[in-house]
Each structure stands twice: as C-alpha cells, then as structure tokens.
C-alpha cells in the first residue's frame with residue numbers, strides 16, 4: 123500500500139451498533155461488519171474507522187469505556203476484532219479505531235480504585251477530583267457545565283452517605299475526566315496504543331482531542347458552555363498542554379512500521395489553532411468541522427476551503443473533509459432545512475421538519491464537491507444511501523444522554539444513529555436476521571435500502587461508487603486545487619484533471635465549452651448546471 127495513505131484516503135465511519143447485526147439482538151456487531159467487508163471494498167473506500175466497540179456500560183453508546191483492551195460482549199470478542207482487522211486488510215482496507223482518552227467510564231477499574239482509595243490517595247490523581255467550595259464543600263469546585271447539559275461536576279458520597287470530594291465530567295456523569303498531568307495516565311495510554319497497534323490497526327481517531335488538558339487552577343468560565351460541540355472554547359478546551367501528549371503518541375506510532383496515523387476530533391474554531399495539532403511531530407490529520415458546519419452558500423464554502431487548506435498547508439498537513447458523522451444531523455437533513463446548514467443539532471417531532479427531497483439533492487451536490495477536493499475525506503455509514511436523519515423518533519425510545527441531561531430540551535443524536543437499511547423487503551430492512559433494531563427505522567428508509575439502489579444508475583449509491591472510483595483513478599486526493607471564477611453562486615475549481623462545479627442556490631449556469639461531463643449529482647438540463655447540482659468535468 124502506498125506510503126502516507128492518510129493524506130488522500132477516503133475513510134468510511136462504521137458506528138458498530140447500527141451497521142449490521144449478525145445475531146438478532148438488534149445491535150450491530152463485529153461479525154456483522156466482517157460480513158460487509160466485501161461490500162465496503164466494492165463501494166471503493168480506502169479505510170474504515172470503527173466507533174468504540176470496547177467494554178462499556180453504554181451510558182454514551184460506548185464512548186464510556188470500562189476497559190480499553192476488551193471488546194464489549196454486545197459487539198463480540200477480541201477474536202472477532204482480530205478477524206475483522208485481518209479481513210479488512212485482506213480486502214485492501216486500512217483500519218482505524220477510536221481512542222477515548224479524555225474520560226473513562228465510571229465503571230473502569232481505575233475510577234473504582236480511585237473512589238475506594240479515598241480523598242488525596244494517589245489513585246485519585248488519575249482523575250480530576252476536587253474538594254467543593256462553600257463552608258462544607260457543598261458547592262462544585264467551579265461553574266463548568268457538561269457538554270450534554272447540567273453540571274460538569276458530581277459529588278461522591280461514602281457508603282454511609284457522608285458527602286466527600288467532587289469529580290469532573292465534561293460529558294455524562296458516568297464519564298469522569300482523566301487527569302493528563304499524571305504520568306500514570308500517560309503511561310497507561312501508551313499501553314493502550316501499543317495494544318491495538320500490535321493487533322495491526324492502522325491508526326486512531328482521537329475522541330475530544332482538544333479536551334485532555336484543563337487550564338491551571340480550573341478557573342470559572344463565564345460563558346454558557348458549548349452547545350454540543352461546534353467550536354468549543356474556554357478553560358477546558360484547546361489548552362496548549364495537549365500538544366505534548368500528541369508528540370508523545372506520535373513517538374509511539376513512529377516505532378511501528380506501516381504508516382500508522384492519528385486523526386483528531388478537535389472542535390477548535392480557529393483553523394490556525396487546529397493546525398497546531400497537525401505539526402509534523404503531532405497528529406497526521408484532523409476533521410474539518412468548519413466544512414461540515416458550513417452554511418449552504420457558495421462564498422462560505424470558498425472561504426472555508428481556502429482558509430482550512432492554507433492553515434493546514436502551512437504545517438504540511440492535508441485537509442480532512444467530512445459532512446456527516448454519528449454526532450450531527452446527517453447532511454441530507456441539515457441541507458433540507460429552511461436555513462440550510464445553519465445547525466447540526468438533532469431534530470425531533472416538535473421541531474422544524476426538513477425537506478428531504480431538496481435535502482438529498484443538495485447533499486449529493488455537497489458530496490460530489492467534497493470528493494472532488496484534494497486531501498482525505500470521511501464518509502459516515504449510510505450516507506452512500508442518501509439517508510436522512512430520523513426526525514420523528516418517539517421520545518420513549520431515545521437513548522442519547524443529551525436528551526436526559528438537557529432536561530428533555532435537546533433531542534440529541536439518536537436520529538443519525540438509526541440501523542442501516544440493507545434490503546427493502548426483509549424484516550428490519552435487512553439490518554438483522556430477525557428484524558430486531560435497537561432504534562426504529564423511519565418509513566422512508568425502505569426506498570433507500572441498498573438493494574433498491576445498487577443496480578440503478580441514477581441512485582445515490584451509484585453516484586458514491588462512481589465518484590470514489592474516479593477519485594482514485596484520477597488521483598484527486600493528491601492533486602492541486604486552483605480556483606475558477608464561474609460566478610458568485612458557483613463553487614468552481616480545477617483539481618488535477620477535473621473541473622468541479624457546484625451551483626449553490628443559483629439560477630442555472632452554462633457548462634463551459636470544451637469539457638465533457640464525467641459525473642453529476644443530478645440531471646443536467648440542456649448544457650446548463652441547475653441549482654443545487656454539482657458536476658465533475660474533464661477536457662473533451
């Protein structure tokens with residue numbers, strides 16, 4: 123496989139519980155993923171990223187890890203993980219796993235030992251324990267909030283009910299934050315990295331990469347903290363001390379052969395701050411969330427593409443494009459809203475309902491624009507079917523901690539985590555052998571099932587497959603972008619041998635002379651590029 127594969131790879135995110143269920147418990151699992159490896163290779167991606175499948179009480183769908191070196195029985199066992207890595211490699215796919223270093227589960231033995239050891243015991247140094255404020259320590263140590271809603275601190279009680287110290291959790295109460303100033307934490311994670319590197323993984327997606335180090339003295343924060351994700355700032359995010367950790371990890375990865383890599387999940391709004399994570403001795407890539415959060419607006423796209431490529435380029439790093447993942451409203455839904463692209467927050471039945479016909483048309487155009495850009499790109503499972511979110515889930519089935527911790531004011535992310543539709547006429551749309559699904563699938567998913575699209579030349583699935591094939595054949599991931607002026611509402615650039623044009627909310631524009639159409643996201647009328655449509659052209 124070519125060196126520095128991470129510079130231009132297309133990486134497919136698998137959210138294991140919703141991908142494919144082999145045993146009929148309604149949750150996807152590792153054997154289910156193994157059964158789809160050939161499918162993924164035929165789609166034409168270069169790598170897969172697996173969201174956490176480790177031992178977990180599932181308070182945050184596995185982002186609350188109780189043992190980093192065990193597979194949760196819901197998903198299988200370590201042999202299954204080994205078999206999956208082997209099958210993926212045999213099919214020519216790299217494997218990236220999720221690393222969750224900001225917090226553990228409160229059921230991790232490190233936290234249990236720390237609680238049992240009592241205040242000021244060395245075991246407590248692994249986490250952010252603190253005495254409370256107020257006369258009897260009855261007030262939290264500072265005013266930080268949880269990203270999911272509610273307080274960011276919880277007070278411990280002894281078995282006899284006596285209150286004692288508080289612990290920090292930037293996420294759920296069952297996700298205590300680790301203290302990365304403690305060498306024992308650093309050593310423990312060196313071991314976790316090695317454990318998975320030794321098993322053959324090609325890289326790690328680093329969860330909450332901007333959160334590991336907190337400002338000295340844990341000062342109060344005077345701004346209403348972070349609506350979920352989206353350019354977080356404050357004394358708990360993007361502190362300079364995080365970089366030392368990534369230099370250390372890079373040192374660990376570099377002792378392995380095979381070009382292993384790190385991708386940062388860092389919600390850092392300033393592209394020049396984000397680029398610091400990508401210096402040559404730190405991480406290799408970072409998700410470009412500014413691109414994901416861009417309004418459906420041509421000049422906004424031009425700006426974001428220019429700014430992020432410039433700041434990453436300054437440190438020699440590629441840009442890593444992404445439109446959907448398991449934390450945000452899928453781009454079909456996001457771009458189908460009255461103010462398209464204005465928010466990635468999940469939607470419920472009391473909220474505005476997106477227009478999924480318009481949304482799909484725009485999502486296809488956005489995807490074709492994205493896959494035409496140089497750099498690497500992430501796809502989120504099911505986007506190749508054109509899936510929207512489930513925006514009318516009954517509240518009774520919701521599982522995202524956001525829904526509970528926000529006092530039922532934010533529905534959270536369940537709507538983008540619906541089990542995939544593989545076969546329209548099978549129970550559970552082919553997700554599981556018996557039709558069981560951990561969340562209900564919306565009516566519209568049957569028509570979008572893989573078997574309704576695979577042989578249809580006009581389907582979204584076919585567009586993804588053709589775009590991935592052409593992108594690889596034409597070397598677009600490693601080519602150079604040059605802007606083309608095609609009028610205000612059109613994002614237009616040359617990349618290698620391809621001219622990419624996306625008409626965003628504009629009247630139809632003529633296609634340039636001397637070019638032929640390689641791919642288009644929708645029908646082209648009489649030599650023009652209609653509104654909300656993208657094309658790839660090559661010289662005739």
Ligand code: NOJ
Pocket residue numbers: 182185186222293329330387448449
């Ligand atoms: C980001 C993950 O993508 C999200 O799903 C999770 O809830 C938080 N980090 C906390 O781990």
